[in-house]
Amino acid sequence: MKLSHLVAQVLPLVGCVVATPGPDPEAAASKRIDKLQKQYQKYIQGTIKHRTTGCTKKKILERKEWGSLSKKERLNYIDAVYCLASKPAKTPASEIPGARTRYDDFVGSHIQYTPFVHASGLFLPYHRYYVWLYEKALREECGYKGAQPYWDWTLSYKDPRKSSVFDGSPYSLGSNGVFIPNRDPIELVIPNTPTRVFPPATGGGCIYSGPFTPDKWQINLGPIGIPPTGPQGGLGYNPRCLTRDLSPVLSLSTRPTNVTALLDGCADLGCLNIQLDTPDGGVHGFGHFQMGTTAFDVFISPSDPVFWLHHAQVDRLWTIWQNQNPAVRTSQVWGTQTAGNFPPSDNATLDTQITFGVIAPPIKIRDAVSTIDGDFCYIYD
Template sequence: MKVSSFIAGLLPLASLVLATPGPDPEKAATKKINEFEKRYQKYIEDTVKKRKTGCTKKNIRRRKEWSKLTKPERKSYLSAIYCLSAKPGITPQSVIPGARSRFDDFVVSHIQLTPFVHANGFFLAYHRYLIWLFETALREECGYKGAQPYWDWTLHWQDQSQHPVFDGSPSSLGSNGQYVPDRDPITIYLPGPRPVTFPPATGGGCVSGPLGPEKFKVNLGPIGYSPQGPDGGYGYNPRCLTRDLSPRLSQDSLRPRNVSFLLESESYARFNVNLDRAPGGNGVHGAGHFLMGTVQLDTYASPSDPMFYLHHSNLDRVFAIWQGQDQEGRTGVVWGTRTSGNVPPSANVTLDTPVPFGFVSPDIPLRELQSSIDGPFCVIYE
């Protein structure tokens, strides 16, 4: 056989090899995330089962993904949201005139402290404890028996409207907003030199379902973009909850590869930076807010939408998983200053620096908010 004939005979085989698809990078990233998660869960379970006091196997709160809750469990969470929204708040209206409910108290904390608890040394600790306080209020003040659920962005990263939390059914947290055509883009202002503008997406109007206008109201804001609500967004501004889901933002930034990228951060400083920065898109923190649009674009009053707590619970889950790879080396570490983006310039935080919480809690030293199973916390993510 001539050499040329032999090579010619191999060409069809080579074409088949070249045409064979390679491994799916998102599936590979999901597998990697699962491996990180199993190591974290083993550490937590092994630690608490040895304890007789403090956080133990008997009292640990087991936080689950929304889709893993039964429908009665989802409805129980919704009932507790309604309850907290109906209870009188503790925020003086002389301070925040628009605050009306116990639910609003937590929105107020975030409003007042936004310039001091984002893109800085307080970010992860503040939000970890705010979620715990909110969860505790649901349990102790509204009879909720479960733990705070989370929203795993990667399950439906190509189209979040397919996630059960957004399907508008009686066991969801409402739908996407009703589509409103011919809307203007929204420009928000974050720490840094330039504002960020978001074009309209797939909704924009009121959500339907359990958080529709007849069952749930937003009272505060907007503050972080124009036009602001009354009194610069601090006044009473009752209105329906709106959303504007953006598949593009989810596809760019909430794919499994971006989560595995975050989990591979080699230091606490890098983990903090990577929260809002990733290859080919925003980091998972900002993207989780931005893809919901409208209320979630308001950096200050974003907790007005209960989805805030599911988003930040998942962010805390990723943080806990990252810590769980080296608990000794990744707990009791600090990074950053006391102001968002260090604007204006401020002192570096230390473990003794008190973290502020406004009316919902006294200040707490940063060192007490480091571990998810020590200090005030007793949580595992399943």
């Protein structure tokens, strides 16, 4: 008798039960996110279908996930980022003496307004307009033809080193940092919140391959949010390399189930804002934290070009969430006008002003609540 036949006869007699794998909650969550995105796209496409002015079908820009771009498209984007960093700064030296490039103008704006646009009612609208301004600068000042891509960290939450964003190829945004052993934990200072300590991960040094290596990219401002603070309070000229410390531990908090907890679990904008940055798994915070080093510093985090892809992803989630109930959620506001309401400030309203320094005139929150009205005309593909 063949062994397989014998096993088939014996197993029922001994009561052996062969376990079968249960449903994968992360796979199910990914499918849920895809479904909600398709619903959102259908709503946007239907809304602009018959428009002849403003944001129309012909004008709308499609923001795509980095990994879905062709190699040529990625190179075009990278070239545009280099272009922006090759142009002179417009920021007055009296405001930010260390600013040297047009790219520094954007980092400088983030430094100036960090105490107001994080952990406040300005967080989502500020960053939506901020990323759009960056996209606009790449297109109008550097000839970029595409839209701002996003980094869907749910695709690489198990290990960001395996993401096409960080694989170190010419078509990535650079590699991990060189591994530095025996490092001390990093203390992270965020305005009006308790200091947090993070263990070192898999890198820590300068990027060693792909774009934005030390011979191609330079950070000029900071540090501010990570001790020791740079010269002139972090506003002085402090040239150094871009560093990363990719963490396959901290990245676990950007898993799909944490995203569906936002999209399905939050009925109002207050919930969404709070859950985006919860200490035990907020996907906005841990999107930064998994990159380590430069991205830890909330003030100068735009110094890492991946910042823009990360915040496009955050904006994508806000947009999908809004369009589950657009009549109610598009114009919702929440929170005060200072980080953690310190110092105490008025509640945010649709007429609350958001400022951007030299990169753009002020706007009101109402100007940044819809991705297909006002200055905006884009969709997440």
